[in-house]
Every structure is written in C-alpha cells, then in structure tokens.
Amino acid sequence: MIDLSANPDDTAVATAAAQAGAEAVRARYGRRLARFDKGDGDFATDADVAAEEAIVDVIRAARPGDSVLGEEGGQRGEARAARQWLVDPLCGTLNYAAGTMLVAVNVALRDGPAAVADPFGGEVFFTDGDTARVRRDGHDTPLTPTAATGLVDVNLDPPFPSAPAFRTVDLLAHPGFGRRFRPRVVSTTLALAWVAAGKRAAYVTDGADLTGSVHSAAGIALCRAAGCVVTAADGTPVGPGSRGLVAAADAETHTTLLALIRERHGAAPDGRG
Incomplete structure (x- = not known):
C-alpha cells in the first residue's frame, strides 16, 4: 500500500x-x-480477481473520488467521473493458467499517467505522460525505443473486428515481412512495453478504440511517452472509430509495416484505395 x-x-x-x-x-x-468462464473460450481466474482487488485498493486509498473500469469488476464509481482508471489486472490469463510467465499488469489513468508491471521479469514500466521509465531493482531508467532487434510482436488472438480488410495474421504470410522482420507472438500487451523499452521493434494488433481499452491504454501511453510512432492500422490516429494498432520504435519501421499491410490487401486497411 502506498503511503498517503x-x-x-x-x-x-x-x-x-x-x-x-x-x-x-x-x-x-x-x-x-x-x-470463471466468460464465453467464446475466454476465462478469468481467481488470480485475475485478486490482482484487480489489490490494484483497486491502492487507487481507492489514494484517489477515493476517482472511478475505476476493471477487466473483471467492471465499472466502479461514476462512469462519467472526470477521472477514470483503466485496469487490466492480468493480461495473458491463458499464458498464466498454462504456467507461462508472459503476462502483464496494466494500470492507466485515462489520458494520464500509466504503468505496466511484468510480475516475473521484475520490471515496472511507467509514464507521467511526458517521459517513460522502467523501474528495476529500485532504480529508474529512461526507456529508449530502438528497432535494432528486428522483432515484431503480432497479436493473433480473436476477435478480429477488422477482418477481412485487416488481419494481423496476414503479415506473417507476406514475404516482405519475413525479409525485414522476425515475428513473435507473446499473447500479452507486455509487448507494447517492450517496444517502448527497445526489446521489440514493433507491435501489431487488431481492435477498436484501443486507447480506451483496459488492455492497451497503459502500453500505448508508454509508447507515446517514449517517442514511439503509434497509429491505427491505416496510419490514422488511434481513437474512437479507429481499427487496429501499429506501435513502432521509429518512423522507418512504422512506415514499412504500414506499407506491408496495405500491399497485402491491395488497399488501405479501411478499404480505401
């Protein structure tokens, strides 16, 4: 518990x-x-619930007037409150339940500071909205994105709301993608923090309005503050009505990925030629 x-x-x-x-x-x-079954093959565990309660306890103690939107507990407090926290207590539940330590804990104040914790890597990535840092062994270090690894995480988890116009899986079959990058699939938004930290060149996923998502808001905030290039899959700003996400360490990588996406479908992902 933080010291009030x-x-x-x-x-x-x-x-x-x-x-x-x-x-x-x-x-x-x-x-x-x-x-706890959520339908369509999705589920939560008592670890998800316990982690969310621990997160909410901290927020409630420090900011009792704020509302919280959690992956498991839903809306707590006034939905139209001026300040809302977005909480994904365990991103990568399937990994976790299978005994795989690739998971993330996401906490973000909507349009404000955010943090992503790697429970097993011992790192906490955080941003005040202007700068981005990682805390490791009690020491804070600025995040420095780089595309040097050439590794690109591609989220293949359903649903696929942009199909058939845009499907992340199609990137894997594009010969140009294999010549330029090496794909990775970690099934957790920890990958966004890794882009900000220089551990990944980019991250590509589908989805709608990801800046307002409990899953992605914290990672997107980190990437933006670290200086990454973050857009929807068609290159437009991420926000209400947008589809997909391309978060890249630099402009060159971002431009290359957008070109591959467009070339794969013969048009921009939104259907425009």
Missing part, C-alpha cells in the same frame, strides 16, 4: 497499483486456479 502521507502524484499511484497487482499475480502462480 507522502501525497503521491498520479504516476506514483499508477506505479504502486501495478506493483500491487503484480504481487498478487506472483503469489498465486503455480497454484490450482479457480476459473
């Missing part, structure tokens, strides 16, 4: 909340997990 007497700013609240969620995730790893 220290009068923490929103960045500190986001970071502490993400750390609290990560602790709950670590504490339950390897245990027998209760599962």
Whole structure:
C-alpha cells in the first residue's frame, strides 16, 4: 500500500497499483486456479480477481473520488467521473493458467499517467505522460525505443473486428515481412512495453478504440511517452472509430509495416484505395 502521507502524484499511484497487482499475480502462480468462464473460450481466474482487488485498493486509498473500469469488476464509481482508471489486472490469463510467465499488469489513468508491471521479469514500466521509465531493482531508467532487434510482436488472438480488410495474421504470410522482420507472438500487451523499452521493434494488433481499452491504454501511453510512432492500422490516429494498432520504435519501421499491410490487401486497411 502506498503511503498517503507522502501525497503521491498520479504516476506514483499508477506505479504502486501495478506493483500491487503484480504481487498478487506472483503469489498465486503455480497454484490450482479457480476459473470463471466468460464465453467464446475466454476465462478469468481467481488470480485475475485478486490482482484487480489489490490494484483497486491502492487507487481507492489514494484517489477515493476517482472511478475505476476493471477487466473483471467492471465499472466502479461514476462512469462519467472526470477521472477514470483503466485496469487490466492480468493480461495473458491463458499464458498464466498454462504456467507461462508472459503476462502483464496494466494500470492507466485515462489520458494520464500509466504503468505496466511484468510480475516475473521484475520490471515496472511507467509514464507521467511526458517521459517513460522502467523501474528495476529500485532504480529508474529512461526507456529508449530502438528497432535494432528486428522483432515484431503480432497479436493473433480473436476477435478480429477488422477482418477481412485487416488481419494481423496476414503479415506473417507476406514475404516482405519475413525479409525485414522476425515475428513473435507473446499473447500479452507486455509487448507494447517492450517496444517502448527497445526489446521489440514493433507491435501489431487488431481492435477498436484501443486507447480506451483496459488492455492497451497503459502500453500505448508508454509508447507515446517514449517517442514511439503509434497509429491505427491505416496510419490514422488511434481513437474512437479507429481499427487496429501499429506501435513502432521509429518512423522507418512504422512506415514499412504500414506499407506491408496495405500491399497485402491491395488497399488501405479501411478499404480505401
């Protein structure tokens, strides 16, 4: 729990909340997990629920007047509150339930500071909206994006709302993609934090209005603050009505990926020639 007497700013609240969620995730790893079916093959576990409660406890203690939209608990507080926190307590539940340590804990104040914790990597990525840093072993280091790895994470999880105009899976079959990049699939938005940190050249996914998503808001905020190029799959700004996401370490990588997407379908992903 954060020390309220220290009068923490929103960045500190986001970071502490993400750390609290990560602790709950670590504490339950390897245990027998209760599962809660969400339909269409999706499910949550008691670890997801416990992590969200830990996150909400921190936010409530520091910002009792704010609302919270959580992946598991839904809306808490006034939905139209001036300040809303977006919480994905365990991104990568299927990985976690299968004993794979590729997961993320996402906490973001809408249009404000955000944090992404890697429970097993021992890193917390955070931004105040202007700068982006990673905390490791008590030390904070600026995030420096780079495309040097040539690794691009491609999210292949359903649903695919932009199909058939835009499908991330099509990138894998494009010969130009294989010549320029090496694909990776981690099935968690930890990949967005890795783009900001220089561990990945880019991340590509489908989806609608991802800046307002509990899954992606924190990672997008990190990438933007770190200086990455972040747009929808057709190169337009990410926001209400947009489709897909391309977050790249630099402009060259971003331009190349957009060209591959357009070439694959013979038109821009929104259907315009």
